[in-house]
Amino acid sequence: MKIAYLGPAGTFTEQAVRQWHPAGAGLAWPAPTVPAAIESLRRGEVDAAVVPFENSVEGSVPATLQALQDAGEDGVRICAEVHVEVQFSLLVRPGTSLDQVVSVATHPHAMAQTRGWLARHLPDAALVPEASTARAAQAVAEGGYDAAVAAPGAADAYGLVPVAEHIADRDGAVTRFVVLRAGVAVPPPTGSDRTTLVALIWMNRPGALLELLEQFAVRGIDLSRLESRPTGEGLGEYCFWIDADAHVAEARLREALVGLRRTCREVHFMGSYPRADRRPAQVPEHADEGAYAEAQAWVERLSPPAAASGASPR
Numbered sequence: 291m292k293i294a295y296l297g298p299a300g301t302f303t304e305q306a307v308r309q310w311h312p313a314g315a316g317l318a319w320p321a322p323t324v325p326a327a328i329e330s331l332r333r334g335e336v337d338a339a340v341v342p343f344e345n346s347v348e349g350s351v352p353a354t355l356q357a358l359q360d361a362g363e364d365g366v367r368i369c370a371e372v373h374v375e376v377q378f379s380l381l382v383r384p385g386t387s388l389d390q391v392v393s394v395a396t397h398p399h400a401m402a403q404t405r406g407w408l409a410r411h412l413p414d415a416a417l418v419p420e421a422s423t424a425r426a427a428q429a430v431a432e433g434g435y436d437a438a439v440a441a442p443g444a445a446d447a448y449g450l451v452p453v454a455e456h457i458a459d460r461d462g463a464v465t466r467f468v469v470l471r472a473g474v475a476v477p478p479p480t481g482s483d484r485t486t487l488v489a490l491i492w493m494n495r496p497g498a499l500l501e502l503l504e505q506f507a508v509r510g511i512d513l514s515r516l517e518s519r520p521t522g523e524g525l526g527e528y529c530f531w532i533d534a535d536a537h538v539a540e541a542r543l544r545e546a547l548v549g550l551r552r553t554c555r556e557v558h559f560m561g562s563y564p565r566a567d568r569r570p571a572q573v574p575e576h577a578d579e580g581a582y583a584e585a586q587a588w589v590e591r592l593s594p595p596a597a598a599s600g601a602s603p604r
């Protein structure tokens with residue numbers, strides 16, 4: 291399997307690839323940006339793309355959400371997720387000391403997670419955003435900057451050394467990565483699944499967001515994430531990214547999707563896939579498969595199809 295990921299070698303995304311597909315990691319293609327990884331999947335040059343989705347401290351990764359919004363429902367789908375614990379080191383060329391550092395490069399999400407440490411220890415340093423933490427480390431090796439905030443493992447890849455370790459402002463940060471594929475079947479339900487949707491509601495309709503949430507609430511579906519993002523169509527035009535703790539094969543989610551489709555301007559199905567933490571879904575009794583099957587059968591008994599009831603249309 292050929293896998294594209296946000297490169298170069300040494301990113302946290304590469305760690306996610308190793309976790310998801312240890313055998314495929316050696317052949318993986320380090321894409322320069324998230325959109326480039328997704329585009330290579332759309333063009334059929336790779337079988338999967340692994341990209342960062344959200345971080346427990348800094349929130350969602352805009353480049354990924356935007357690229358997926360641009361790709362639309364028919365482009366690519368999420369088929370798995372991977373959680374990676376992130377830890378940051380300040381990497382320099384051998385021989386550089388902390389007081390010699392006047393420029394620091396890293397990915398904006400890594401910058402945000404180490405902002406306090408950088409302000410305390412390098413208040414005068416120029417902070418430069420780079421495409422990834424490993425790209426920043428590579429640029430330090432090339433002489434472009436004095437230091438990079440990167441994964442500890444990136445030091446070996448680029449001949450750098452840590453001048454400081456564990457520099458995150460909060461311990462235990464986790465980044466959630468998603469595995470994208472094109473033209474493959476939805477993975478079967480496992481009892482611990484998530485479904486990602488993008489919904490565009492009628493913005494001028496009072497109660498439209500409440501109506502969207504009700505589709506899940508009345509069917510006993512827990513939402514683990516709800517985020518509004520601009521659609522790009524104009525000021526005040528938003529779409530909602532939703533993570534629902536259910537699988538599209540379950541009756542409760544299928545009915546919720548019917549409700550969303552009827553009441554929203556647009557709904558995009560981005561994939562149903564197993565949760566990385568394998569936490570079993572909490573399904574209330576009134577929303578389990580048995581409850582839906584029993585209720586459906588009852589409705590059918592109430593009004594049999596016209597032909598079967600013997601009624602002749604006039």
Ligand SMILES: O=C(O)C(=O)C[C@]1(C(=O)O)C=C[C@@H](O)C=C1
Nearest residue numbers: 301302303342397399422423465
């Ligand atoms: O630059 C990397 O190493 C990445 O894999 C990207 C990324 C991100 O987009 O959040 C992943 C995890 C860290 O939070 C910092 C950067």
